[in-house]
Amino acid sequence: MAGTHEREIWLRFLSGPDIDSLELTRSEIIAAIDGVMAAHGRGETVFEPRMHLMPDNGGIGHFNVLRGHVSSLGDHGVSGVKVVGDFVPNYTLGLPSELAMATLFDPTTGVPLAVMDATLITEARTGAMTAVGAKHLARPGSKILGHVGARGTAFSNVTMLDSLFDLDEIRVTSKRPESREAFAERLRAEIDTPVRVVETADEAFDDADILVEATRLTEPSPLLRTDVVKAGAFVVPYGTISAVELDLLDVMDKVVVDDWREARSGRFGALRAHVDTGRLSEETLYAQFGEIVSGQKPGRESDDERILLWHRGLSILDVALAHLILDRAQQADVGTMLRYR
CATH class of the missing domain: 3.40.50.720 (NAD(P)-binding Rossmann-like Domain)
Known part of the structure; x- marks a missing residue:
């Protein structure tokens, strides 16, 4: 059983509208990507090869799983995982072809920091x-x-x-x-x-x-x-x-x-x-x-x-933009705090 004095853990959930309300500028996004690629060049990132999950769905789409860590972000670095679907026929349903979710973690404790809609991240990081x-x-x-x-x-x-x-x-x-x-x-x-x-x-x-x-x-x-x-x-x-x-x-x-x-x-x-x-x-x-x-x-x-x-x-681009979003959301007190344990 959990210890009686175990501290509470809360994480921040950020929806698509939450992220839109932060009004990140293109220059901020470009700067974040420039910064993380410089970190990559200096050996300050860790990431695993992307993985694919291919559901039994007749080939209409699949999921990509990206995992990365950036040591130069925050006080101790930040680790993250993004799962993004790639379903090309989605436009016929009025849906984006790529819908994604990202999670960020403290790499020194494993504590989850945030769960967020990563659809904008997926689009913006590629353009950036x-x-x-x-x-x-x-x-x-x-x-x-x-x-x-x-x-x-x-x-x-x-x-x-x-x-x-x-x-x-x-x-x-x-x-x-x-x-x-x-x-x-x-x-x-x-x-x-x-x-x-x-x-x-x-x-x-x-x-x-x-x-x-x-x-x-x-x-x-x-x-x-x-x-x-x-x-x-x-x-x-x-x-x-x-x-x-x-x-x-x-x-x-x-x-x-x-x-x-x-x-x-x-x-x-x-x-x-x-x-x-x-x-x-x-x-x-x-x-x-x-x-x-x-x-x-x-x-x-x-x-x-x-x-x-x-x-x-690269997954480190997703981690860098997710960290930027979390940082802005904390400053503006945007999002929903969820009890994790």
């Missing part, structure tokens, strides 16, 4: 990673963004990139015309940069300075063709199923990944075939992104470099 990548690796004077894909993290990608660069034009497309038109309208309501809807990936990427491939294919298809990547371009392919050509890396001056162990693992990812065939290896890789953010290796060194960043979605 794309933006932080561009901050360090794209040409500072980049003017044209080409973005393929309109659901999930797409909105966060575009708006966060727009917050960092003085763009002249944003081109967007996706498989379904109604999807890309709705995406463009949502963007126009949020940002001032002209947004142009195009029909094909080639049109979106032609002469673009920043090329983001965020498609949700069911079968590999070369939407981001090698010959559309101009000198000086920054390329971010991160669709689950590959949408790039095998010779894409042949024209790249630098190939960067968020974490090499994660890049090598799993069955999915934009450059899975490149790893499997040896085109991307420890020898051909330029750097892990944290090495660049922490100043151990230079990022972009000339305007003409073609640079590619492949990010898989």
